[in-house]
Amino acid sequence: MKSQNGKVMVVGGGIAGLTAAWELSRQNIGVELVEKSCFLGGHSIGFTCKATDKCQQCGACSVEEMLANVVDEPLINVHLRTEVTGLQNGDGLTVSLTKSDAGPAGGGILRGFSKNNRPLYVVGQDAGDDIPEGAVKITELGTEARLEVDAVIVATGFTPFDPSIKKTYGYGQWKNVITGLELERILRENKSLVRPSDGKAPQKIAFIQCVGSRDKGLGHLWCSQVCCPYAMRMASVIKHDNPEADITMFYIDIQNTGKEFPIFYEDVKSWLKFVRAIPVDIYQVEDERLKLMQLVEGQDAPAMEEFDLVVLAVGITPGADTPDIAKLFNIAVNEDGFLDGGSAATAGVFVAGTAAGPGSIIDTMAGAQKTAYEAMKFLGVTK
Amino acid sequence: MTAEKSSNTIEISINTDVLVIGTGAAGAEAAEVISAQGYKVAVAGDGGQDIAQSGRAELIEGAHIRDFAGVAGDFRACFVKDGQRLERNFGAVVIAPGRNVRPQAEPFGLSLGERVITLGELEKILADGNARSKLGGAAVALLLNLTWEGDPQYTARVLEASLAIQQLEGATASIYAGNVKVAAPGLERKFTYVREQGVVCFKPMEKPSIEQTGDKIRITTLDSILRKTLVAEYDYLVVEEKAEPSDRDLDLAYSLRLDTDLEGFLPSNNVHRFPVNSNREGIYIAAPGLGANIALRIKELFGDGVKSVPADRAVVDPEKCTICLTCYRCCPHGAIFWQDGVAAISPLACQGCGICASECPMDAIQIGGFNDKDLRRQVREAVAATQKPAIVAFCCQNSALEAGRAAAEFGMDLPAGLKLIKVPCAGKVDVEFIMQAFVDGADGVMVAACHEGNCKAERGNLFARWRVNEIRKRLEALGIDKQRLLFTTFASNMAKGFAETAAQFAGSL
Structure with a gap:
């Protein structure tokens, strides 16, 4: 189908890229959507629904819906397993694309998180004939081309904080110390x-907030915005499922989840123990349980407490390839290391989503709409 | 206003004028961005001279909405201004919500005055060169999120104000805070900077006790880090301003038939409404920074002023309609009105959920793609064709159907006799469909909806649950095991949950 209002390249197929692409297509603008991995959806397509018997407004289902919209939209041309390697600014923008090295090795098979992923399965080069229906061989995925577009939206996302950097938490060493992202996966x-070490239901669970965020020692002077909401929502799911669960949250300041937060927070406070202190050390004790040492408000001696499972609420950090992307697209980087959204706008290069800084699913969607609007303005489709 | 185009679509011409209610920052921004798209904008509210002077929008100053009617593309607003009625037509409406600001002096047993002021009053003093000088040399305490949870915008204001005080000759600022809301760009960095500049932030374990004696304010707290009682004296105390829904917004919610959240703020707490939608097509809720988002939705709604819509989205049979107004009352989208003696459904405002069709006592409404005859045939086929136990699962297309299909696609075990029937919303599952399934021989019936608070039709899932509960009572009265009818909720990404619930249900039959 021929687009009427110009063409925009969107780099990154997470929720920011999907939303921007969809909004552009609403205004009859053609989109070349480039995704480095083999599947659209980014981090958030793998998140779990956080409803108890009520929806908690996490937005995970909105990602599912946006993916379904995009894969059915003829104006959006998807390039999976593809990277941008060059950008030339002349009469319009010329973008060089090349195949990325993402995907299963050898005879491996990867499946997308959503049934709306097309293809749903990608198989390695050495896979035999016994492969799922509709699977695509890795060698058939990826685009090598130079494309002319009128503007570019960079939506390359974030890298979750690696908690093994904070060695005293024993992440990677103790099986029952997991990240918030791993908890998403387990609940999904x-x-x-279930506990990773033995598959049993943990009764005593600790959430440690601000792992990698609000941390002067790391130079991370930002709040990741998503961790309090996801931790409290997943704690609610756990409690709803197992009313006997004894859950503690170690925190600095509890951040709002969104609308009706005061009502939600009052409820959570009635069953979740909030401790305003961040534990420093985690030790493994008998039965692969975990012992936390913490300074507790109002107590002189440090307290020791044991838990079956510890969830580290890891935050959002700049995408690992941010320096390369900044250079490639000539975008400035801000003092936190994220892309500076407005810095390349005059050249027709815009930034959407967590590439520019932390944000929840719904905030990212709202922001990506706005970025799409800026690109439309650049194209003269809006004023 | 409508003209036949083909058998399945009609073209509707749309009024592309936009009414913006509210003259504050969000209203002004929305007016500017929408008028830039070439649409005519009128702004109603008090003040707003700057908007009028910009020439981008007409100002209907001091006008308040008395009556409101119509649907997207054709709203009619009746204003009262200086005792005169003024009627105007619009295609879309944008509401810039107001806030009632409630100063929080009373929770500490204090009254506002010279020395106990609100954050808003402090900001005015700081903005005024002459007034500001009286803070020179003063010790100022600012309260933050002790009596309410606040938000990042409020935290940012307190940080800015305390920094401004700290920079005055001899003045000091201290913050007494509950949860500091730093979940916004740059705020943690700002919070750190403010403290580096000498602003002290106390985080008391309990609500501080505050006494005013003459010109001095004494704050006693139990400090969490030092673990002892701290007493400090200040010259000024800045109390919190709790934001509550404005009376005007509550009135608007009523007259425009809009859902609010449980606190009374527009719109309802439903992820599908974010960031600017309401439960009604063509009515949007503004906030500072969301002008572009609203402009996009309005552009999509208006197009070039003529819109092609399916003719059969929801059709009323005039022979059957008795104008009982059941449909009007239960439509979550305010899409139903009446004309020529029968109910009429706007094909532009209607979202096709089908709640009205299921609730209509005369069966006078049919939903395009989901007419009753088809659904009954599907139920019959589902029961006839299945292996045992035969389970008919009515699945909302937005959630359960996606989850069920994903479970099948991912090769998860599903009961062999399970048949999914797609419905536009669980609100379109008629009582008679469920009863028919049992009569036709179903061993079990599942009504699978969205989680409460996630329904695109706001209450379709609740209607479904209410109906199921009623039918279960009836089944019991008839001596049929009520456990054969299950109401359950899913999200579209819950393939695993769907498979497990279906297996469990099959096992119980």
């Missing part, structure tokens, strides 16, 4: 919560 793939 099991009907109820």
Whole structure:
């Protein structure tokens, strides 16, 4: 189908890129959507629904819906397993694309998180004939081309904080110390919560907030915005599923989840123990339980407490390839290391989503709409 | 206003004038961005001279909405201004919500005055060169999120104000805070900077006790880090301003038939409404920074002023309609009105959920793609064709259907006798469909909806649950095991949950 209002390249197929692409297509603008991995959807397509018997407004289902919109939209041309390697600014923008090295090795098979991923399966080069229906071989995925576009939206996302950097938490060493992202996966793939070490239901669970965020020592002078909401929502799911669960949250300041937060927070406070202190050390004790040492408000001696499972609420950090992307697209980087959204706008290069800084799913969607609007303005489709 | 185009679509011409209610920052921004798209904008509210002077929008100053009617593309607003009625037509409406600001002096047993002021009053003093000088040399305490949870915008204001005080000759600022809301760009950095500039931030374990004696304010707290009682004296105390929904917004919610959240703020707490939608097509809720988002939705709604819509989205049979107004009352989108003696459904405002069709006592409404005859045939086929136990699952297309299809696609085990029937919303599952399934021989019936608070039709899932509960009572009265009818909720990404619930249900039959 021929687009009427110009063409925009969107780099990154997470929720920011999907939303921007969809909004552009609403205004009859053609989109070349480039995704480095083999699947659209980014981090958030793998998140779990955080409803108890009520929706908690996490937005995970909105990602699912946006993906379904995009894969059915003829104005959006998707390039999976593809990277941008060059940008030339002349009469319009010329973008060089090349195949990325993402994907399963050898005979491996990868499946997308959503049934709306097309293809749903990608198989390695050495896979035999016994492969799922509709699977695509890795060698058939990826675009090598130079494309002319009128503007570019960079939506390359974030890298979750690697908690093994904070060695005293024992992440990677103790099996029952997991990240918030791993908890998303466990809740999504099991009907109820299980401990990684033995598959049993943990009774005593600790959430440690601000892991990698609000941390002067790391130079991370930002709040990741998403961790308090996801931790409290997943704690609610765990509690709803197992009313006996004893859950503690170690925090600095509890951040709002969104609308009706005061009502939600009052409820959570009635069953979740909030401790305003961040533990420093985690030790493994018998039965692969974990012992936390913490300074507690109002107590002189440090307290020791044991838990079955510890969830590290890891935050959002700049995408690992941010320096390369900044250079490639001539975008400035801000003092926190994220892309500076407005810095390349006059050249027709815009930034959407967590590439520019932390944000929830719904805030990212709202922001990506706005970025799409800026690109439309650049094209003269809006004023 | 409508003209036949083809058998399945009609063209509707749309009034492309936009009414913006509210003259504050969000209203002004929305007016500017929308008028830049070439649409005529009128702004109603008090003040707003700057908007009028910009020439971008007409100002209907001091006018307040008395009556409101119509649907997207054709709203009618009746204003009262200086005792005169003024009627105007619009295609879309943008509401810039107001806030009632409630100063929080009383929770500490204090009254506002010379020395106990609100954040807003402090900001005015700081903005005024002459007034500001009286803070020179003063010790000022600012309260933050002790009596309410606040938000990042409020935290940012307190940080800015305390920094401005700290920079005055001899003045000091201290913040007494509950949860500091730093979940916004740059705020943690700002919070750190403010403290580096000498602003002290106390985080008391309990609500501080505050006494005013003459010109001095004494604050006693139990400090969490030092673990002892701290007493400090100040010259000024800045109390919090709690934001509450404005009376005007509550009135608007009523007259424009808009859902609010549980606190009374527009719109409802439903992820599908974010960031600017309401439960009604063509009515948007503004906030500072969301002008572009609203402009996009309005451009999509208006197009070039003529819109092609399906003719059969929801059709009323005039022979059957008795104008009982059931449909008007239960439509979550305010899409139903009446004309020529029968109910009429706007094909532009209607979202096709089908709640009205299921609730209509005369069966006078049919939903395009989901007419009753088709659905009954599907139920019959589902029961006839299945292996045992035969389960008919009515699945909302937005959630359960996606989850069920994903479970099948991912090769998860699903009961062999399970058949999914797609419905536009669980609100379109008629009582008679469920009863028919049992009569036709279903062993079990599942009504699978969205989670409460996630329904695109706001209450379709609740209607479904209410109906299921009623039918279960009836089944019991008939001596049929009520456990054969299940109401359940899913999100579209819950393939695993769907498979497990279906297996469990099949096992119970």
